[in-house]
Amino acid sequence: MRAPSPEAHREKPERPAPPEHRPPQPVVPKTETPKSDSPKPGRPPGPLHPGSLQRRLLAAALVLITAALVVAGVAIGLVLHRFVRGQLDSRLDSQLVALGAGLERGPGGALRLSRDFDGPPFDRDRAGWYWQVRRGGQVLRSGSLDGRDLAAQASPEGPRGSDQPRPADGTGPWGESLILRVLVLPAEGPGPPTVLVASAPAAALRGPLREAGGALALILGILGVSLVAGTLAQVRLGLRPLERLRRDLAAVRAGERDRVPGKQPAEIRPLVEEVNALLDQNAANLERARTHVANLAHGLKTPLATLTLALSDRTRDPDGVLANLVASMDRQVRHHLRRARAGALGGATRTRTPLAEPVADLRTTFARLYSEKGLVLDVSLPAGAAVACDGQDLDEMLGNLIDNACQWCRGYVRISAAASEAGLVVAVEDDGPGLAPEAAAEAVRPGRRLDETVPGNGFGLSITQELAELYGGGLHLDRSGLGGLRAALTLPV
Amino acid sequence: MKILLVEDDAPLAAEIAKALRAENFALDHAVNGEDGQHLGETETYDAVVLDLGLPKRDGIAVLQAWRAEGRTVPVLILTARDGWSDKVAGFKAGADDFLVKPFRVEELVIRLRALVRRATAHGANRVVCGPLTYDSGLGTFERDGLPLKLTGLEWRVLSCLILRKDGVVPRGQLIERVYDGDADVDSNSVEVIITRLRRKIAPARIEGVRGHGYRLMPGEAA
Numbered sequence: 001m002r003a004p005s006p007e008a009h010r011e012k013p014e015r016p017a018p019p020e021h022r023p024p025q026p027v028v029p030k031t032e033t034p035k036s037d038s039p040k041p042g043r044p045p046g047p048l049h050p051g052s053l054q055r056r057l058l059a060a061a062l063v064l065i066t067a068a069l070v071v072a073g074v075a076i077g078l079v080l081h082r083f084v085r086g087q088l089d090s091r092l093d094s095q096l097v098a099l100g101a102g103l104e105r106g107p108g109g110a111l112r113l114s115r116d117f118d119g120p121p122f123d124r125d126r127a128g129w130y131w132q133v134r135r136g137g138q139v140l141r142s143g144s145l146d147g148r149d150l151a152a153q154a155s156p157e158g159p160r161g162s163d164q165p166r167p168a169d170g171t172g173p174w175g176e177s178l179i180l181r182v183l184v185l186p187a188e189g190p191g192p193p194t195v196l197v198a199s200a201p202a203a204a205l206r207g208p209l210r211e212a213g214g215a216l217a218l219i220l221g222i223l224g225v226s227l228v229a230g231t232l233a234q235v236r237l238g239l240r241p242l243e244r245l246r247r248d249l250a251a252v253r254a255g256e257r258d259r260v261p262g263k264q265p266a267e268i269r270p271l272v273e274e275v276n277a278l279l280d281q282n283a284a285n286l287e288r289a290r291t292h293v294a295n296l297a298h299g300l301k302t303p304l305a306t307l308t309l310a311l312s313d314r315t316r317d318p319d320g321v322l323a324n325l326v327a328s329m330d331r332q333v334r335h336h337l338r339r340a341r342a343g344a345l346g347g348a349t350r351t352r353t354p355l356a357e358p359v360a361d362l363r364t365t366f367a368r369l370y371s372e373k374g375l376v377l378d379v380s381l382p383a384g385a386a387v388a389c390d391g392q393d394l395d396e397m398l399g400n401l402i403d404n405a406c407q408w409c410r411g412y413v414r415i416s417a418a419a420s421e422a423g424l425v426v427a428v429e430d431d432g433p434g435l436a437p438e439a440a441a442e443a444v445r446p447g448r449r450l451d452e453t454v455p456g457n458g459f460g461l462s463i464t465q466e467l468a469e470l471y472g473g474g475l476h477l478d479r480s481g482l483g484g485l486r487a488a489l490t491l492p493v
Numbered sequence: 494m495k496i497l498l499v500e501d502d503a504p505l506a507a508e509i510a511k512a513l514r515a516e517n518f519a520l521d522h523a524v525n526g527e528d529g530q531h532l533g534e535t536e537t538y539d540a541v542v543l544d545l546g547l548p549k550r551d552g553i554a555v556l557q558a559w560r561a562e563g564r565t566v567p568v569l570i571l572t573a574r575d576g577w578s579d580k581v582a583g584f585k586a587g588a589d590d591f592l593v594k595p596f597r598v599e600e601l602v603i604r605l606r607a608l609v610r611r612a613t614a615h616g617a618n619r620v621v622c623g624p625l626t627y628d629s630g631l632g633t634f635e636r637d638g639l640p641l642k643l644t645g646l647e648w649r650v651l652s653c654l655i656l657r658k659d660g661v662v663p664r665g666q667l668i669e670r671v672y673d674g675d676a677d678v679d680s681n682s683v684e685v686i687i688t689r690l691r692r693k694i695a696p697a698r699i700e701g702v703r704g705h706g707y708r709l710m711p712g713e714a715a
Binding site: 294297298299300301302303304305306307308309310312326327330334358361362364365368369371372391392395396398399400403 | 502504505508509511512546571573574575576577578580581584585589590591593594595596597598599607611
């Protein structure tokens with residue numbers, strides 16, 4: 001097992017790879033912007049991660065499978081042992097019964113066999129296949145015993161009576177380990193009983209067992225491997241909805257969709273419902289915060305407007321001091337309202353706003369606002385251009401830039417966009433007088449708007465810059481090929 | 494020129510009304526969206542000053558309703574929200590201009606005069622009819638290059654006529670555009686104003702079209 005390296009965390013889970021696999025390449029989803037300082041979406045830990053569900057399920061399955069296979073192996077081994085032993089025993093027993101039937105009383109009462117019982121396998125010398133008949137002092141032996149004595153200690157009589165063959169303990173004349181069967185035939189008259197012994201080598205039991213055991217181990221091994229493979233497949237299949245859920249959540253976070261789709265397995269559905277409820281609540285909170293800001297704006301600005309109008313009467317404000325105070329209050333209110341709105345940024349999800357519609361709306365708006373000037377607003381955007389910004393903030397940034405361009409242009413404003421390494425660069429150019437480099441630097445100096453007494457003279461540029469920087473973008477001012485100012489707004493995509 | 498002001502904040506509405514009347518505008522005032530919409534649908538106005546945050550009916554909804562009914566009266570939106578999104582939403586709903594609170598009287602007046610002038614299809618700031626010139630930026634009249642002194646009612650009548658100098662202005666419409674909604678209008682008073690104006694603007698003439706209305710003509714009858 002490989003220790004969970006940092007790379008293991010980055011492994012894409014859908015890759016159907018066992019853990020001992022080529023080193024995984026970190027795959028960065030397309031929706032990620034490397035420069036974004038927001039936390040990366042959590043990738044699921046690799047299958048070997050300590051906290052992994054896959055690992056838990058696999059470990060449990062492995063323990064169960066191993067235990068089942070061991071029990072099965074032992075049980076099948078025992079059955080096999082009994083079976084082979086039974087075969088051997090009946091082979092020896094039939095030899096004993098045949099011997100008993102073949103016993104004859106020879107001349108002089110000598111013990112004798114009616115025929116030769118040294119058929120195979122009892123014909124091989126010292127091979128362990130032996131038989132022996134003993135009555136009192138008389139002994140008949142298989143040739144394989146080579147004249148030695150076969151000692152056997154019969155086990156106690158079985159329940160079936162003394163005329164049945166019984167197992168016995170003993171070793172061969174050369175010390176070999178044997179399987180023994182004993183049959184005791186009682187004498188017909190007075191005299192010692194006839195004791196018949198037959199033996200087989202222990203190897204006759206071990207050999208087939210070893211053979212069968214090998215086959216059994218192979219079969220059980222194959223079974224085990226396929227069970228593990230099946231479990232692995234099952235676990236991956238079972239956990240696939242989790243991976244799908246992760247992708248759905250990533251899509252929500254990237255702003256590609258509003259909610260996690262509700263079509264989920266029953267076990268995950270409650271989780272998805274909770275997540276969606278959280279998303280809704282988040283959106284509602286944001287909306288509420290914005291409504292508060294809007295209400296505050298309305299509540300503060302209406303009296304300010306009244307004051308402004310009232311002070312336009314020169315008898316009330318002869319030196320204009322009060323009007324200046326009101327103007328300063330208005331700037332403060334505007335500044336802090338904007339701050340409050342910007343503070344609502346950076347929620348859990350990022351939005352993805354296509355550029356075409358807001359730009360078209362702004363174009364209509366400015367065509368109307370500057371209808372006196374009869375200016376031409378030229379828009380050329382790449383198809384499908386989109387930025388990871390809130391729609392209102394995008395309106396705010398672009399609106400300020402276009403407003404500035406419309407104010408200064410002689411009649412032509414161009415809005416264009418192009419992808420760059422840092423994101424999407426939206427350029428607003430005009431054919432007006434432009435800005436000197438020092439003035440351009442001054443225009444985007446933070447805090448300038450508070451000292452600014454004439455709103456509209458580059459007033460919006462620093463706001464745009466501030467907003468763009470909140471999104472991790474920026475504003476760059478230089479000279480346009482049209483002769484005027486070129487304001488290049490970089491926004492994340 | 495008659496303006497409909499839809500504004501719920503009483504002090505602000507009073508200040509706007511005072512300022513506009515000082516600039517010779519006739520004015521009706523509605524304090525909520527419903528009343529405002531109703532007035533806009535039943536009376537004739539040269540322009541509307543519409544607040545967005547209104548009780549009963551939101552300003553955007555009122556504007557959308559008017560535009561859906563095909564009413565083209567120029568609308569200037571007053572709002573506390575200075576975001577471009579709000580302005581875009583206003584223009585999409587059919588607004589003609591936008592003023593963010595707080596604003597200066599001069600700005601409101603200039604924009605209203607420009608809206609009225611544009612709505613009567615006059616592109617330039619100055620509208621000329623024979624010896625008469627109307628400056629919509631300043632709201633002043635000149636005769637042969639010299640300022641013309643007019644009373645409020647005279648100014649309303651003459652600006653209404655000069656902005657529609659190519660046609661006949663119906664008598665009823667002229668009365669609607671000249672008097673406040675709550676004014677007690679004497680049917681002869683317009684006749685009196687016209688008579689006084691005729692003396693002031695000669696050699697330009699105001700021609701009476703019997704049974705119909707009045708028309709401003711640049712010079713002597715042929």
